[in-house]
Amino acid sequence: MKIGVLALQGAFAEHEAMLGRLGVEHFQIRQKEDLCVPMEGLIIPGGESTAIGKLMDSLDMMSELRERIGAGLPVFGTCAGMILLAKDVENDSRRFLQLMDICVKRNAYGRQLGSFFTEDEFAGKRIPMTFIRAPYIERAGDGVEVLSAVGGHIVAARERNMLVTSFHPELGEDTTVHSYFIENMVRKA
Numbered sequence: 001m002k003i004g005v006l007a008l009q010g011a012f013a014e015h016e017a018m019l020g021r022l023g024v025e026h027f028q029i030r031q032k033e034d035l036c037v038p039m040e041g042l043i044i045p046g047g048e049s050t051a052i053g054k055l056m057d058s059l060d061m062m063s064e065l066r067e068r069i070g071a072g073l074p075v076f077g078t079c080a081g082m083i084l085l086a087k088d089v090e091n092d093s094r095r096f097l098q099l100m101d102i103c104v105k106r107n108a109y110g111r112q113l114g115s116f117f118t119e120d121e122f123a124g125k126r127i128p129m130t131f132i133r134a135p136y137i138e139r140a141g142d143g144v145e146v147l148s149a150v151g152g153h154i155v156a157a158r159e160r161n162m163l164v165t166s167f168h169p170e171l172g173e174d175t176t177v178h179s180y181f182i183e184n185m186v187r188k189a
């Protein structure tokens with residue numbers, strides 16, 4: 001099994017380290033040609049959604065990524081990755097892959113002071129959660145399963161082959177979310 005990690009901008013190295021810890025083979029996707037490498041899953045990291053989206057466009061990767069994920073490739077988007085996958089963004093005119101039936105709010109906790117750490121439930125298990133200028137899900141369609149809600153806001157969800165978190169599980173030691181993705185979504189795809 002091999003996971004592709006979109007490595008255009010943001011926290012991709014931390015996702016790679018986490019996959020390494022789980023003993024999962026992975027590689028970086030830096031250009032369109034890298035999408036030819038066979039992969040069983042894809043991670044879109046956190047960072048700056050506008051920057052990652054622009055690079056996806058200028059590197060001509062947007063439509064192929066949209067097609068592959070739309071066809072069922074398991075994908076895990078953290079933070080900016082959540083924004084990139086969302087069909088709708090409440091407080092921004094930019095839209096990116098528009099695949100997941102969620103409406104997200106960018107920088108939902110405030111721009112500068114919006115970073116914090118907490119512990120809460122993900123799929124019924126209590127885990128550490130690091131939020132960095134994070135979005136949250138304002139509205140989710142009927143086909144979307146809520147996996148975490150913190151303070152009344154949805155911060156982790158799944159729709160079919162797509163998993164998103166507002167927080168950054170790649171920044172801590174806890175492997176719960178990555179294991180969930182690998183075991184429940186990639187291996188069962």
Ligand SMILES: NC(=O)CC[C@H](N)C(=O)O
Nearest residue numbers: 046047048049079080133
């Ligand atoms: N940590 C993150 O990925 C932050 C996301 C960023 N605020 C954005 O809107 O793209």
